[in-house]
Amino acid sequence: MKILLNLLSGLMRSVRIWKWILAVWLATLLLVTLFTFPLKTGINATLGSSMITEKIAAGHFFDVIVNDGFNLQTVLAIFFSGLFLVVFAGSILNIFFAGGLFNVLKEDGRRRGATDFFGGAGSNFWSFLVISIISFSVIFLLALIVAGIPAIIAVSSDSDLILSKTMKIASVILMILIPAVVIAADYARAWQVTSNEKNAFRAFGKGIKLMFRSFFVSYISVALILVINFLFSFFAVKGLLYAKASGGGAIFLLFLYGQTLAIIKIFIRSWRYGVVTSLYESFH
Amino acid sequence: MIFGGNIIPKGKINILLILLFIPLFNTEAQVIFPRPLSQRLTGYRIDAVLDPLSKIVKGKMEAFWVNNSSDLVPDVRLHMYLNAFSSNRTTFYRERGGSPGSREEDLGWIKLNSIKDRNGIDLKEVAKYISPDDGNPDDRTVLQIILPRPANPGDTVYLIVEFESKLPSNIVRTGYSDDFFFVAQWFPKFGVYEPAGMRYAATGGWNCHQFHGNSEFYSNHSVYDVTITVPENYVVGTGGMTLEEKNNGDGTKTLVTRAEDIVDYAWTAWPGYAVFKDKWNHVDITFLTPPERKNMVQRHLTAVKYALEYLTENVGPFPWPHLTFVDPPSKGSGAGGMEYTTLFTTMSAYGLPEYILMPEMVTVHEFGHAYFMGILASNEFEEPWLDEGVNSYWEERIMDHYYGNGAGMINHPLLKISDRSVARVSYVMSPSRQAESNAQWSWNYPHGTYSMLSYQKCALWLQTLTGLVGEEAMNEAFREYYRQWAFKHPSGQDFVNVFNTVIPKIYGNRYGSNLNWFFDQTLYGTGICDYKVVNIINRKVRDYEGAYFVNDSLEVKKGNYKDDTLWVSTVQLERNGELMLPVEILIRFDDGSETLEQWDGRSRVKDFTYTGTRKIQWAKIDPEYKNMMDVNYINNSMSVKPDRKPVRSIFSKLVTQLMLFIEFISL
Numbered sequence: 001m002k003i004l005l006n007l008l009s010g011l012m013r014s015v016r017i018w019k020w021i022l023a024v025w026l027a028t029l030l031l032v033t034l035f036t037f038p039l040k041t042g043i044n045a046t047l048g049s050s051m052i053t054e055k056i057a058a059g060h061f062f063d064v065i066v067n068d069g070f071n072l073q074t075v076l077a078i079f080f081s082g083l084f085l086v087v088f089a090g091s092i093l094n095i096f097f098a099g100g101l102f103n104v105l106k107e108d109g110r111r112r113g114a115t116d117f118f119g120g121a122g123s124n125f126w127s128f129l130v131i132s133i134i135s136f137s138v139i140f141l142l143a144l145i146v147a148g149i150p151a152i153i154a155v156s157s158d159s160d161l162i163l164s165k166t167m168k169i170a171s172v173i174l175m176i177l178i179p180a181v182v183i184a185a186d187y188a189r190a191w192q193v194t195s196n197e198k199n200a201f202r203a204f205g206k207g208i209k210l211m212f213r214s215f216f217v218s219y220i221s222v223a224l225i226l227v228i229n230f231l232f233s234f235f236a237v238k239g240l241l242y243a244k245a246s247g248g249g250a251i252f253l254l255f256l257y258g259q260t261l262a263i264i265k266i267f268i269r270s271w272r273y274g275v276v277t278s279l280y281e282s283f284h
Numbered sequence: 285m286i287f288g289g290n291i292i293p294k295g296k297i298n299i300l301l302i303l304l305f306i307p308l309f310n311t312e313a314q315v316i317f318p319r320p321l322s323q324r325l326t327g328y329r330i331d332a333v334l335d336p337l338s339k340i341v342k343g344k345m346e347a348f349w350v351n352n353s354s355d356l357v358p359d360v361r362l363h364m365y366l367n368a369f370s371s372n373r374t375t376f377y378r379e380r381g382g383s384p385g386s387r388e389e390d391l392g393w394i395k396l397n398s399i400k401d402r403n404g405i406d407l408k409e410v411a412k413y414i415s416p417d418d419g420n421p422d423d424r425t426v427l428q429i430i431l432p433r434p435a436n437p438g439d440t441v442y443l444i445v446e447f448e449s450k451l452p453s454n455i456v457r458t459g460y461s462d463d464f465f466f467v468a469q470w471f472p473k474f475g476v477y478e479p480a481g482m483r484y485a486a487t488g489g490w491n492c493h494q495f496h497g498n499s500e501f502y503s504n505h506s507v508y509d510v511t512i513t514v515p516e517n518y519v520v521g522t523g524g525m526t527l528e529e530k531n532n533g534d535g536t537k538t539l540v541t542r543a544e545d546i547v548d549y550a551w552t553a554w555p556g557y558a559v560f561k562d563k564w565n566h567v568d569i570t571f572l573t574p575p576e577r578k579n580m581v582q583r584h585l586t587a588v589k590y591a592l593e594y595l596t597e598n599v600g601p602f603p604w605p606h607l608t609f610v611d612p613p614s615k616g617s618g619a620g621g622m623e624y625t626t627l628f629t630t631m632s633a634y635g636l637p638e639y640i641l642m643p644e645m646v647t648v649h650e651f652g653h654a655y656f657m658g659i660l661a662s663n664e665f666e667e668p669w670l671d672e673g674v675n676s677y678w679e680e681r682i683m684d685h686y687y688g689n690g691a692g693m694i695n696h697p698l699l700k701i702s703d704r705s706v707a708r709v710s711y712v713m714s715p716s717r718q719a720e721s722n723a724q725w726s727w728n729y730p731h732g733t734y735s736m737l738s739y740q741k742c743a744l745w746l747q748t749l750t751g752l753v754g755e756e757a758m759n760e761a762f763r764e765y766y767r768q769w770a771f772k773h774p775s776g777q778d779f780v781n782v783f784n785t786v787i788p789k790i791y792g793n794r795y796g797s798n799l800n801w802f803f804d805q806t807l808y809g810t811g812i813c814d815y816k817v818v819n820i821i822n823r824k825v826r827d828y829e830g831a832y833f834v835n836d837s838l839e840v841k842k843g844n845y846k847d848d849t850l851w852v853s854t855v856q857l858e859r860n861g862e863l864m865l866p867v868e869i870l871i872r873f874d875d876g877s878e879t880l881e882q883w884d885g886r887s888r889v890k891d892f893t894y895t896g897t898r899k900i901q902w903a904k905i906d907p908e909y910k911n912m913m914d915v916n917y918i919n920n921s922m923s924v925k926p927d928r929k930p931v932r933s934i935f936s937k938l939v940t941q942l943m944l945f946i947e948f949i950s951l
Binding site: 059060063090132161164233236255 | 708
């Protein structure tokens with residue numbers, strides 16, 4: 001019951017901050033467009049008036065990108081460097097906005113506006129950045145211990161099957177462990193936005209402590225949202241990849257559909273923040 | 285005839301052959317075929333014992349070579365290929381770089397304990413290692429035995445050899461890994477004696493090259509009687525037909541095998557193999573694979589049966605009643621993707637999705653070598669395109685025929701890659717695609733172009749030729765190539781000659797009296813092909829406007845454009861590359877009508893102009909993409925209203941996917 005109440009509380013808090021969810025979406029869209037729009041223009045210029053685009057429509061990309069006229073190496077260099085930059089910048093942007101989201105998700109009886117959102121984002125940025133780095137480092141170490149080392153041992157075995165089974169078991173263990181790291185990071189950030197002390201390490205320590213204060217409820221609630229998030233991402237990506245739009249109007253509709261998915265994805269993250277904030281507030 | 289140096293008059297050959305050879309060789313006793321398919325100028329009887337601990341195969345071999353030429357031959361030459369793995373100074377490692385390893389167990393070598401003639405006379409004293417290709421004193425991959433007396437025409441040289449073959453740990457086609465063994469190039473094997481007039485030989489001589497970094501092999505079709513003794517728990521696959529398998533009662537077992545009319549004999553042994561059997565017409569198929577890859581078994585078996593069917597139908601029959609192929613385990617993956625006619629290795633991986641057709645492709649390719657150098661035993665050292673390129677061409681045809689045209693490599697709803705496209709990628713992307721023609725010895729291809737030129741470029745120009753003359757004409761040419769050259773040693777020129785005969789027979793003078801114009805540019809040339817649509821111009825024919833004179837007085841007429849309905853439409857084409865190939869041009873007009881034009885492709889520029897009420901909407905050179913040599917498909921077409929929607933659709937998805945990804949990795 002407590003889990004359900006917390007999930008509902010988190011959901012309501014997220015619905016309440018819809019404007020800020022849209023702000024995060026818009027900022028991400030602008031960032032991504034800064035990368036993709038020039039790339040698209042460049043590719044259109046490369047293809048010129050050619051009808052080779054019919055090969056793209058048929059799924060034969062190879063016959064398009066491998067041509068003297070395409071300059072594949074240059075395009076790939078631009079694509080991958082741009083991709084790295086946009087993903088990196090996007091991640092930083094989300095760390096920044098996470099401060100704002102956590103700040104406006106609090107329920108202390110007062111209405112929260114732009115000052116709270118951007119103020120929370122700005123004042124907590126460095127601390128949130130370090131919390132994210134700690135969290136990713138822990139996840140990386142866990143992956144190395146749980147999957148990497150057994151994989152290295154399994155590679156030298158006779159059978160491909162052993163490696164495959166090792167990786168499957170390791171994946172399951174990681175899937176169980178990762179939510180714990182996420183909960184600790186979420187509690188750390190929920191604590192951080194209420195604290196005047198901006199100390200990421202202390203915050204992470206607090207996060208771990210708070211996680212164990214109500215581990216079962218916290219774990220189930222967050223794990224449930226992570227599963228929903230994962231399934232949503234899987235089906236959203238798959239659906240988008242397989243969606244076919246040939247007409248101009250259909251392509252625009254596809255774009256709108258995709259953006260709706262992106263907004264829902266941000267909403268699910270905000271929901272998780274809301275659940276942890278709700279749990280955190282219940283401790284006080 | 286020579287028995288280890290004792291020459292016997294030619295007239296008595298037959299009787300002595302019967303008396304002396306039959307107990308040792310079963311070349312006359314037809315175990316597999318009712319009569320020999322080849323001349324069988326060489327033959328081998330080998331008793332091999334594998335010691336899994338020392339990684340050594342101990343062998344006793346009786347071998348013969350028949351001097352089928354009219355030459356007096358002073359020596360015999362043998363390939364001793366395992367010595368390529370004996371040090372980092374061998375020609376093989378000098379050319380490849382690296383080293384076979386520093387530990388004793390890493391190295392590979394072949395040691396001759398004795399070489400004797402039939403009378404027991406030791407020939408070791410007259411045997412020496414030579415390096416005919418590069419003079420490398422550290423290379424011991426070719427052994428020359430100076431005969432005590434030269435071999436007369438019709439004589440047979442007979443050798444009894446005891447050897448030890450240590451397999452290398454770093455498997456490059458041959459070697460071991462733990463308890464896995466792939467035993468290839470493991471016994472002393474005769475080179476090919478080429479008399480004057482055979483292939484390119486101006487004078488008679490041995491064609492017996494060293495083992496190079498980029499080279500394969502060249503041997504006579506032979507009979508092999510091989511017995512293999514291994515620990516009884518080992519599963520063995522060989523290039524021969526297993527006649528008997530007996531348990532020796534001492535923890536070992538012996539397989540008695542025989543192969544006829546194949547150019548090489550290899551075998552593999554590993555306790556972990558699972559064995560699967562199948563049958564295609566007269567061919568018993570055996571497939572050895574790690575047991576965990578059983579989900580791949582049907583894929584491999586289906587692929588090999590497709591290849592059998594397609595090549596039998598379009599080239600010629602596969603004569604052997606036995607075929608074994610192997611998917612080596614991961615630790616022996618260096619043995620994967622190699623051919624020994626009736627034994628070949630493929631490759632795959634556990635859990636590989638069905639839309640990735642790489643395992644099928646490797647199976648089809650390696651099986652195809654049973655034809656292109658197995659049956660049609662070209663010289664892989666000197667004309668690698670004649671086996672690898674021609675075989676790649678057939679592999680592409682088979683893959684695209686059975687697994688979907690345009691999707692013979694990857695067949696996924698989101699991404700389709702044809703086998704042919706992969707070949708084109710290699711050629712188009714190579715910065716050295718014009719560095720050399722196909723007509724080069726394998727180790728002389730410069731700048732790492734061996735694979736790209738011998739496999740892919742050749743396959744591309746054969747695909748292009750198919751686009752020109754059609755599949756059935758190509759099939760007919762290959763059938764004739766098979767009829768003329770099966771179980772012989774064709775050269776590249778022989779291949780060209782067959783096409784020069786068959787294609788004019790089918791088409792008359794449509795492609796000229798021969799196809800030299802094509803082969804000179806593609807096989808023997810280095811030029812690239814690039815045809816281009818430069819511009820489409822649609823210009824209205826205007827009513828007359830301007831000055832005219834009436835009785836010496838100047839009048840000016842103003843045009844009445846409203847009634848203008850005629851258009852002069854021109855599509856401008858250019859040839860950017862050196863290659864001159866005939867191409868088709870499909871032109872679409874705004875009323876929906878289309879016209880297909882032919883251009884011999886010789887001039888630098890070409891315009892097609894039309895006058896009428898219709899305008900040109902688009903033009904495509906080679907609309908069916910038959911010219912695989914064209915390095916730029918993008919400029920092959922032009923539209924007055926280019927369709928940007930496919931690119932927009934991709935980028936629309938890319939934007940959302942990127943946003944979802946950033947969101948996914950955000951904590």
